[in-house]
Amino acid sequence: MPPKTALTPTATHPFTGRDLPWLLATQAHARADHPFLVWDPFDGAEARWTYGEFARDVARLAAGLVARGVAAGDRILIHLGNCPEFLIAYFACARVGAISVTTNTRSTVDELAYYAANANVTAAITQPQLLETVRAAAPALRWIACTATDLGAAPAAPPPIGVLGFADLFGDESSAPSRAAEPLAPNSVQYTSGTTSRPKGVVWTHANALWGARIGSELLHLRGSDVTLVYLPLYHTNAISYSTLSTLWSGGTIVLHPKFSASRFWDAIIRHGCTWFIGIPFSLLALVKQPKPGPHRVRFIGLGASDVSILREVWGLRSLGWFGMTETVTLTIMSEHGWPGREMAMGVPVPGYEIKVVRDDGTEVAFGESGHLKIRGIPGISLFLEYLGNQQATDACFDADGWFSTGDRVTPFADGQIRFDMRDKDMLRVGAENVAAAEIERVIFASGAVAEVAVVGAPDEMLEEVPVAYVIPLANTPDLADRLLARCRAELADFKIPRRIIVVADLPRVTLEKIDKKALRLRLREAR
Secondary structure (H helix, E strand, O other), rough: OOOOOOOOOOOOOOOOOOOHHHHHHHHHOOOOOOOOEEEEEOOOOOEEEEEHHHHHHHHHHHHHHOOOOOOOOOOOEEEEOOOOOHHHHHHHHHHOOEEEEEEEOOOHHHHHHHHHHOOOOOOOOOEEHHHHHHHHHHOOOEEEEEOOOOOOOOOOOOOOOOOOOOHHHHOOOHOOOOOOOOOOEEEEEOOOOOOOOOOOEEEEEHHHHHHHHHHHHHHHOOOOOOEEEEOOOOOHHEEEEHHHHHHHHOOOEEEOOOOOOOOHHHHHHHHHHOOOEOOHHHHHHHHOOOOOOOOOOOOEEEOOOOOHHHHHHOOOEEEEEEEEEEOOOOOOEEEOOOOOOOOOOEEEOOOOOOEEOOOOOOOOOOOOOEEEEEEEOOOOEEEEEEEOHHHHHHOOOOOOOOEEEEEEEEEOOEEEEEEEEEEEHHHEEEEEEEEEHHHHHHHOOOOOOOOEEEEEEEEOOOOEEEEEEEEEEEOOOOOOHHHHHHHHHHOHHHHHHOOOOEEOOOOOHEEEEEEEEHHHHHHHHOOO
């Protein structure tokens, strides 16, 4: 159920009488011969689907799912990397009225077992490399279907007896189910990364999916001639909402890669005529080391920070800053096309959401002051519906006036721009002082000597915790830690200076290659 304190949608809203199958059917009718999906694997042959062809494959799979006993409301585990089968299964479940439960392919057996049990999934679709994890995590499923390849690569061995091939699920297109649209019915579940507790299942409705498609397309100024490169994982909001659903609403084309590859990136951009892509720090750091690309059609890069100078200098491209999360479905803060922004800011509030930034006591901050980001929208339309099976957690993240707490700290400015500062949990308590990890990270990163930096709190008997910095160097620099400490001493108050700077070759990662600070904190606790 939606949060008790939040707004509830009326019977008439932007998606009354519409659902995700409606969107695909509408585009398949209007743009039947226009390319929708280009599968560009690193192994195996390229494949293409027009809108009409993709809709027919979705209908065939929907018919086959019904023949296998899948009914509206059933939850189907989609444990797949990026591949056409992921998208066909996602839309086929929506056609049936079933709920896609999309999970991180890096999950352990224990993590996947939790997702499967929490969502009460009845069947699963996976790939050869992940099959044994799925079988071990969810042994009581009605059936498991496995793709013929691992994202284009031939599997090491054929699937064992009792496991269906993905192609075995297809049925007769003419028997595909047809249902009255239920825009507020659940469509999918994605699991948050989790910090101190088990991840929560974020439930999206069909209206949520349509909101993400429509708002994303409008904010990004996408057109039917646009070509979107998708390399981020489809089980994450960036790829499924910002990229895929937005492109579907615009009538454009998706070029799908199995994952990020710096060496293949610009070749694909040029060969397929891609016009935009989402950048993340991990991928951009790798790309700037590649040879400068030849002529291309890219108009902009979507990123968490706007007008990043190095991207203009290296590629002549503008980055559009933004902020969104699984719970907000799409972007809630974003730079404006064709209008000046503030370098490194996320942009301005997006129509359809209310934004406020508050102090610990709930009062609004002054311009230039950091505070807690709160967002208000309509659950089931512009905000997620609920946390699956966890009414207590759903209610806890909203206040009495329906404001959703993002868990992030940001700074608003008088020009309307908002800058991301840090996650709330990145605020360290050093004795009686509050210390922002981001402030220390900015000083270290500004040295120009590191590719990445992560500051976390290490346990301390006297001060509760003290800052420790992990850095990945740009080059083999002698005495790097000492040099960085000297810089910190010159620019930071004494209680903010890292007690140690640890030079490493790599850092632990979570979804979208973000640094796993939880793992770093655990590393420091275990080293005591």
